[in-house]
Amino acid sequence: MLNTEPFDDIDRLSPAELERWWVRRLRAVFTVAARELPFYRERFAAAGFDPASFRALDDLNRMPIFAKADLLAAQRKTQSQRLGIERGADEPGSRTTFSLSSGTAGTTFITHTARWRRAQGMSSSRAHWWAGLRPGGTLVMSAPAWHSYAAIQPFIAMRFGMRCVVVSGTYLPRFADRVVDALVHFRPRFVTMFLPMVFSILDAARRRGIAGNELFAGVGSLVVTGAAITPGMRAHLKALTGVERVAEIAGTSENLLAVDCAYAEGLHVVSDTCHAQVIDRKTGLPVADGERGSVVHCALIPYGSLYLRYDSGDVGVINHTPCACGLPSPRIKLLGRWEDCFSIGARALLPYDVQLALEEEVPELKGAACVITREGLAEGKLRLLLIEPHGASAVSLLDHARSALSRRFDVPVEITPVKDLPLRFKGVPPILSEREAEL
């Protein structure tokens, strides 16, 4: 039973009905891809995959998965930003192409068409609805010019009839004071922000004598994105800002979009434009609920650059059990990227695991900003630089954390309290060398 206000009839489907809806949409999109897009025509033929034979979600297992490296190889081969995945790229006057250059692997390009913007804008409106956005009032938005999100932000504001404030430099910590100005001046009801920026904004406000709950007074929903948040981080953000609803949105420029509902136990896949699975890296088959694997997704709208069975390099878990909110789509949680995964002792860990361990072992340290150092990992140790906790008990908290983490991960642990961590474009890197930290 639906226990939340639906965005539209798709939200009212049962999980079984949504599955059938997805099968129909996927078959239609694969059919278009095989007919019109050379990249897929070749890959489907090589794998012996015929879209007409697609009858159930299990049939996805027969389809090849590809990743950014495959796109870069295709780009080298064609000597063009066009990869044969772009549909409608020649429609006059409607397309935009932008580069995805913020990753480390290389630059690829994405083309959007007017039809893509309309469909994706509606889908993103659904995501924001799930995160608590309602018509009216003011919306302060982050402005990631290097992300597909930038192309659909205006649609969301118009769809909900909201006054929309976009602050220049919202991803650059040194411009945090401008966001403070915007919050103070416009008093929004809804704020979306890149997670590390929330802390920079709170710091900038504090320097001006404005407390967090004063700064965020009147904000009903604070949506954070850009990093997986732990339960302790969510509680910490609520305590710092006084905002009742702190939601997380995860999305990739290539297609994936997921957002958590009020129950916040995983992010619902945004059903009308995106289908997502979590896949075992070795077998290429779906993992069981709760097991870690690669997040592989398919776009459901066949316009612009079309990503089908795309592995975006994210590590995730999936949960197909019904959610208390009644929304039909499964919930996923992106825990980090494979490139940030590190081995220590007998385990492969992500920075998320360290953050979670810290807050579970020493609740007073929930939301504590810390980084893992490469030098420590090279010596088989978990060495953390952690922003110095305040108060008389700080030393004993860190001692407690050292011994608890050491027991939990069965490796030597060192924790160095620091005053600052290096802020870069996109915030503090989760793993860095101590030289980079300039200590």
Ligand SMILES: [Zn+2]
């Ligand atoms: Zn839910």
